[in-house]
Amino acid sequence: MRQAWRCMRSPCVGRFPCAVSVRTVVDSGYQSARADAGRRAKGRVSAILATTGSRERKEGSMRVVREFRLESLLFAAFFSTLPLYSPNLVMFNDLFPASGEVMPWFVNAMMLSAVVTGLFVAVASLRSGGAVFVGFPAVSAAAAFYVGGFVLFALALAVPGFGVGVVAFVAGLAVAVGVVPLCLAWGTYFSALDMRQALFSLAVLVGMGSLAELLLSAVSMQVGLVAFALLLVLGVLLPLWKALRGELSRTVRDAAEGEAFVSDPLASELVASVDGAVGLLSSARRMASVLAMPLVGLLMFGFLMGVRKFMLFDLIYVEALGGIVAAVVVLPLSLAEMRCPLLPLVYQVVLPLFALALVVLNSFPVGTGPQWLAASVSYVFYGVIGILALASLCAMAHAREFSAPLIYGLVVAAFALVSLAGIWCGSLPLFAYQQGGPVLLVLSTAYFALLVGVPLVAAWRREVALPVDDACAPVEGVGVLQERCERLSREGGLSPRESEILAYLGRGHGIAYVAKTLVISESTVRTHVKSIYRKLGVSSREELLQRVDEG
Structure with missing residues (x-):
């Protein structure tokens, strides 16, 4: 032992096997002792958790249901009239003969203005936090523009010769200027919810909104207009009330004071030192690093809803029916007792399996039962994707790494852009063939491959490069x-x-x-x-x- 100790202290320690051996033993023993201590501590912690985990998960599920806010039911009215979601405009196409002349002016002006307004809000929120956009002056003005724009739109549709192009264009601008702050207000309201609460609430509300949308498309013109007007007013009441009480702007300010939106010091310096465009791109990249798959799914959902309107038995629009069924599918996920984080489980297991099933069904010949079933069920699939993405955005706002106006400003702009792209693509000859079925099948299959491939790549990286979490x-x-x-x-x-x-x-x-x-x-x-x-x-x-x- 003395000989070994002298070898370790010798300047030529690296040349002698005995010295290397002793040093290796000492180092490995030290590391092993630390690892054993960590494992023992972790084992004792796990033993404590083993007796309480099941009870906690049950209490968590009950908490989600118990803390559901009845006032949030008004969001179903807002969702069923939201013009950025293109299926909500189908009713006007079916009820008014003049829709072919009016609708392009209204939709193009509204979508493009929503893109510009959303980007403006996002850039401004980088510097100010965005509380001004959810204050009572902004929300009340937005509600007035929103309702007034739809009134102009209805007049352009119903009154012959009422300045069709100009009035519809102005109506689209007004609706866009109103809808973006209202989306921010609703998003700020839901930022109080964590992931499970948001998923449960949005599943209930989107399901109810889709049901209202389905009923609106099945009634007469007079009944449809009266019901739509009522839903339009109900959809802006809660944001107005919360803004009047100062709750929305206080939520944004408290989040800015309590937790920095940009926690990374390097990113903080970047946002503070560069212009709005570069700072916006930096924030968008960091948001994508957190919720890449939900955001891609939401944009894919918006594009496909804009491209194609599919009717079941020439009676029911499948988009609305898919939203209802999707809500029924998501509800058990929000209440399930899980030991794993919800999002990784959904995007690494549930959705890839769902996508593989759709790939198999789509492989059958056109016109057969399985292929028809795949075309219908795909709307349910994208409805699930949409609800999950909205809940993920609420959870991101709840985490306070990014401000709610920044999150929803960017998302509204991106969703309006892809929806408009879908509407434009729907008029192209390529998408006219078989109602765009072959092209949409290719796009959907590419997204399915992404859903399946990303978890496989992540698993491979963990296996070869990262410690197992x-x-x-x-x-x-x-x-x-x-x-x-x-x-x-x-x-x-x-x-x-x-x-x-x-x-x-x-x-x-x-x-x-x-x-x-x-x-x-x-x-x-x-x-x-x-x-x-x-x-x-x-x-x-x-x-x-x-x-x-x-x-």
Whole structure:
């Protein structure tokens, strides 16, 4: 042993096998001891969680139902009249003979103006936070433009010679100027919900809105106009009331003061130092890194809804029926007792399996039962995609990494752009062949391949390059573990977001899991983790787990 010790202290230690052997043994023993300590701490934490996990998940499901806000039912009225969702305009095509002349002016002006308005709001929100766009003056003016624009649109359709082109164009501009702030107001309202709450609420509300849309397309002109006008007014009441009370602008300001929207210091310097366009692109890239698949799905949904209107038995528009069935499919997901984060499970397991089933059905010859079933069920599939994407956006706003006006300004602009592209493509000869079925099949299959391929690539990367994360460890903890984390948070002076992340780290979860669960970027989680380590005086995950275990 003395000989070995002398070899370790010798300047030529690297030349002698005995020295290398002893150093290797010492280093490996130290690393092994640290790893064993971490595993023991993690094992004791897991033992605590094992007795409480099932009860927590049941309580979480009940909480989602119990905290559903009845006032949010008014969103169903707003959704059923939202003109950016092109199936909502089908009623006017069916009821008015003059729609062929009026509709292009109205739709083109509205969609293009919505793109410009959404981008303007997003750029302005980078600098000011966007509270002004959800204040009472802005929301009340938006409601007036929104309702007034639809009144002009109805007059252009119903009154012969009422300045068809000019009036329809002005109506489209007015509706666009009104609909963007109203979307921001509703989005800010729903930013109080976490992922499961948003998914449950939106499934209920989108299902009800799709049912209202289906009924509107099946009634007479007079009844349809009266019902649409009533829904139009109901859809703006809650944003007006919340804006009048100052709740919406206060939500945006509190989020800006409580948590920086750009948590990465490098990104903060970038946004502060560059012009609006570059800052907007930077924010869009960071948003895409968090919710790439939901955002792509939402845009695909908007494009396909704009391209094709498909009727079932020449009686029912499948878009509306698909929204109803999609809501029924999503509801159990929002209430299911799961040990894994919801979004990764849906986008890595549920939707890829759904997509593979549609690929198989689409492989049958045209006109056969399976192929017809695939064409109908695909609307359900994209309805599910749309609801999941909207809930993901609410969860992103809830996480406060980005401001709600920035999120919804960008998304409204992008959705209006792809919807307009879909409407334009629907008039091309390429899409006229078999009602665009072959082209849409190619696009849908490409998206299905993306859904299947992304999880496979992610799994391969984890296997060969990344440490395995505890993807299916318990999601929530109460009792002893929660008390320990809260006590450590108070002792270290952690912020609310850092305390939330500490609770996940204390249960043994990794950075990727925390980012997926809280719907924030991994770089933001790393920034918070460094701050947690510094405040608690630890330098590794093993030391942190030991602190949690010791209480």
